[in-house]
Amino acid sequence: MGKELRLVLLLMLLCQKGNAELQTFCPVRCQCFTPVQVLCAETWISYLPKNMSRQITEFILMTSSVAHLFPNTLEDSPQLTKLIFLNNVLTSIHSQAFTHLTNLQELEISGNPLLNHLYLGTFSKQGNLTKLLLNYNQVNELLPGMFDPLKNLETLQMKGNIISDLPEFIFLKLNKLLVLDLSQNKLTEVKRQTFAGLGKLETLKMNNNLISNLTSNTFNNISQLAELHLEGNKISELADSIFCMLTNLKVLNLRGNLLTSFSDKVFGFQLSNLMELNLKGNRLTQLYSLSRFTTLTDLTLSSNQLSYLPQTIFKNVTTLENIDLSENQLNSLPGTIFRDLFSIKTIHLNKNNLSKVEANLFEDQLLMQKVYLSDNQLETVPLGLLDPLIMQYTVRLHGNPWKCDCHLFYLHDWVLKNSQDIEMLDRVLCHGPSFFRGQTVASMDKDQLVCQVSEDEMPDMRNCILQASRNSVTIKCRVDVSSPITVKVLFEEEGGTVKEHILTNKSGPSNCSNVAIMESPNE
Incomplete structure (x- = not known):
């Protein structure tokens, strides 16, 4: 018997012995x-x-x-x-x-x-x-003193029950508690004494409850709290200084409540560590200043009813890395609203009502990795808007009514140059003029991006004659000086296909013709 075969048999015997030993102590x-x-x-x-x-x-x-x-x-x-x-x-x-x-x-x-x-x-x-x-x-009920023996408890979760009331001092003896999760209950009130004694609490969750009001005494005696989750409740008001004791708070999640306003006054004057603030899915109609949130890195304001933001709302919040303003009602933004925010990596402006943006909107965002402008009312963007994007980045532009005329030169060139960095490029479509509607911006030739001439810009056509004969149309124009001239005619067929016909007069200075004639059969 070879040495390798003996080794395999030995391993098999050991495995069988191990399984047999497991079975001897394993319950039926x-x-x-x-x-x-x-x-x-x-x-x-x-x-x-x-x-x-x-x-x-x-x-x-x-x-x-x-x-x-x-x-x-x-x-x-x-x-x-x-x-x-x-x-x-x-x-x-x-x-x-x-x-x-x-x-x-x-x-x-x-x-x-x-x-x-x-x-x-x-x-x-x-x-x-x-x-x-x-x-x-x-x-549905917690009895006073039931947690008192748990002096070494670090994590306590009671989410998804039907608790409607918390006894006073219920957590008094839990001096080592770091995580408390009371989410998805039926709480309607939180008393000041409820959290007495939680001096080292780091995480507090009460999402999906029915809390309608929080007073300034609710969170006394938990100054070491690092995360506070109140998402999914019915909170409609936050009293000034309600979080003033939470000097070490790093994460505040108020997502999915009924707040109509939010002020940095809820923290009083002690605010130095907050890094994440989530206000998504409330009813915010206005915000004035977040300037005291000087350590904030992540700010979520999506799915609210914001139609206006002041120019100085982010002043001094120079640590911001991610801003989500999507799904609001913003019509425009001040050009300097993101000024000096050099650390920004992500800006979500999608699903608003933006009809224009200023050319300097992103001028300080040289580290930006994601810019979402999709699903707005933009017909064009100003020259240089996206030039600050020099890192590896992702851009969304779809869902806007892009007007594919001469005002789209900058965006058209930028799209062709950076097509690999644009998500859903096949959905970046022309909305006008009508004969280009539905065509992708990336498939347009630059020569097709022309503007309708207004009456003020219309050249003197008094010396032009339009003649029609059978299947031909003739345009005769007498010009004052000898120069090259190009005439373009676009024919749109019943199926929507557009065909372009171009005639260029290339006469030199010594051999000028003062009449440019284009003839094309009717199609």
Whole structure:
């Protein structure tokens, strides 16, 4: 027997031995991927397994028929450090169900649509717990003191329940809490005392609740908060100085509320660390100044009702990298609104009512990577508008009624030169003149970009005669000086096809003709 064959057989024997060892400690109807991990995920499992190996430290129960956790349910497994109940049919948890699990560091009880109550004392022995997830149940009430034993808790999530009220001082003893998520509940009021004691809180989420008003006392005693998520609520008003205690706040998300105005006064005079501000999907009609947000890098104002922004709104906000003003009602922007914002990488102006932009709008944005001007009312852009784009960039121009005449020379040349950097180039279409409607700007020849001559610009045609004879049209014009002259005639057929005919008089200075004649058959 060769050496390689003996090695293969040895490995097979070791694998079989390992699998056999796994099976010796793995509970019936469950799967054990390692000696310390057990997964039970069968709908017909109606009770927790007994006599698990003392090696097991992580136990996961999913999609089972377990409906109740009884007293001392897991008393034979005090070594567990991670316990997860996910998408089961739990209807009740006895207050002593976890009494023996003093080593637990992570506990999740989520996705139980019939679980509506937690008893006082349920977590009384979990002093080592750092992560508690109670998401997407039907819990409707939190009892005072139920979280007091969790002195080492860092993450607490209770999103997707039907909690309508938070007891005063409910989080008082959670001195190490870093993340708090109360999103998608039914909260209508947040009291000042609710968050007392959360001195090191870094993240607070309350999105998709029904909060209608926040007072200046709501967030007292959580000055270390780094992220505050209030998205998806019904907040219509923010009191001045409401966030004045949040001196270390880095992220503020107020997306999807009912705010009609927003002022930097909500922070009082202490504002030095905010980096992300999201106000998308509110009802903002006006903004005056964000000049005190001097550390802001990301600003989202999309999906509001803004029709005007003052010239100095971003003054001193020199750290801005991303600005989203899309889906508003902006008709125009001051040419210097982005002045001195040298760090900007992304500007979203799409889906507004912009009919014109100033040539110097982007003059300071040499690092810009994304410019979205799509879905506005632009017929042309001024000379030099896009010249500051010198880095690797992406531009969107589609959805505008581009007028393909002589005023589009600059954009036409820029599009041809930078076609690989324009997204959806095939949707950048001429809207006028009518005989070019629907044609892509990139497919136009520059000679086709001509303007209609106004009466003031019309040359003296008194010496011109138009004659028609059978299938010919003759134009005779007498000119005052001898010079080359070009006559273009465009014929539009019934199907919309345009054919261009050109006649050029190339007579030299010594051999001039004072009559230019073009004859073309009628088509």
